[in-house]
Amino acid sequence: MEKAFSNLDWSLIQSFLVVAETGSLSGAARQLNASQPTLGRHIKTLEDTLKVEVFHRHARGFELTDTGQALLAPAQRMAAAMADLSLAAAGGETDLAGTVRISSSIFMAHHVMPGILADLRQQEPQIQIELVPSDQSQNLLFREADIAVRMYRPEQLDMITKHLGDIELGMFAAESYIARKGRPTGADDLPHHDIVGYDANDEIIREMRGMGIPADRDWFAVRCDHQTTYWELVRAGCGLGFCQSHIARQTPGIEEINIDFPIPHLPVWLTAHESLRHTPRISRVWTHLESALKPFVS
Template identity: 45%
Template sequence: MESLDWTLLRTFLAVVESRSLSAAASLLKVTQPTLSRHVRELEDVLGVTLFIRTARGLEPTEAALGLINDAKSMGAAAQALALKAFGRSQQLTGTVRVTSSVMVANLWLPSILADLRQAEPSIQIELVPSDTNQNLLRRDADIAIRMADPTQGDLIARRLGDAALGLYGTQSYFEKRGRITTMQELMQHDIIGFDRSDVILKIFAANGYRVVREVFPLRCDDQMVYWNLTLAGLGIGFAQVMLASKVAILERVPIDLIPPMPVWLVMHEEVRTNARIRRVADFLAMAITELLQNSATPRS
């Protein structure tokens, strides 16, 4: 039997996962005819049929099912090899991919990245704003700024500090509806909630108030839109103290419902030896740590 080409096995796994040549082609960023050719080549090398077409899509045969675990093991080994090779690069040139929450990408990182570009003009930055954690093991990003302790193995996490959260409303809102001093008063006000996320529901439940989504007259999961709804005076919203304390029109409700969020810088242990990634990671860590330490004293 001929030696197996990893490209063919990668195609095989993508088709198994997606059950569709077109979906697998989109995932691997190649054309559908190319994937179709890869499947035929692998079937010729192995001497078996790997997929049958059904109403639900391409279904793996018994022969294919017997290959999946071995193919995944080869894929993991190839990925580990690529990470190690990438980690040995010592040039302060090239691209570093950074991911963070939408709020951090919009309101923390622009000025920090401006300073980084001044310091390291040969390093290019790709910024991925996402409230869904990117998979660092798959190299969806090189560095992540996260508000939760990472649980994946093979990741290096550096805690940079804490970001306090508070409840805020605009002065005009409070002038119309009155100030708030107790939880009972808070529950009589318009609180801006989340749409599909249950995070705010859990916060209220942890404080003894089991509420349903409909308690919140306005709901949105997008963090930047949520922030702008609060600024527009549409109700009481959760906000980072370090951001809200710098906005003159916002007032903080003197009720704390949630502890500060830890801020982590995370990267794969293999890429921390890459000079440009290490440089960007160190720069971000220093800048964000300083930002958190120097947060303005919140307005009451």
């Protein structure tokens, strides 16, 4: 009844997987908080035990062999199961103390979260907070975060979500810009203005076209994908820009531009994995975020 592979340490597979994904021992070592020689030995032990070469060595790093490729899928299934296990374990925790990882957009993380989290820390000093500012959506299934604040409806399964409301967006410009180019008189006037745009994300263009404005990528003379930097470009007078009204109105040197087309609102969703719903520290942070974000989604 004993199994032929039971002598093989599962942690070797863990190392294998990360090396396969990063393509280097050094990279894997950084990710696993281990050292490069350790990872090298793990791979060597794995290969010796399985009597199979799983990596081609070359100067730039490690590359999977065909055999190694075949091992990748089951190794990933192990990792997925491990993630499930981790979630299940967190769901069983009873202690309020611990760390909660919150993911939010870079803009929110920069302008909104600090105050909210400072309050929370004061109320619950036992709870440590790790803020993960990121505009790529974090994968909550792999617990890259415990709670996510998102500007769109989350699609992942097994999640609990709550729509907190909508954030009002507006068009703004720096005083320096207005001094130079004047205020746009209306939508028709926009082509004569500079608008700070997003580079990869053509959300704005699609929105404007949806409203009958013949927007074009070339309109946007200055573009930036990074939300907080985007806002700095607007503040520096590079052009008109969109921003959460609540924040923009508190920014000195910025004026609101009222134009005759409606700007869509930004929905705010709170998300967490359902198996964490009853974990004390998670639910505590959840309710805090819920109430603390309310003023922003009026």
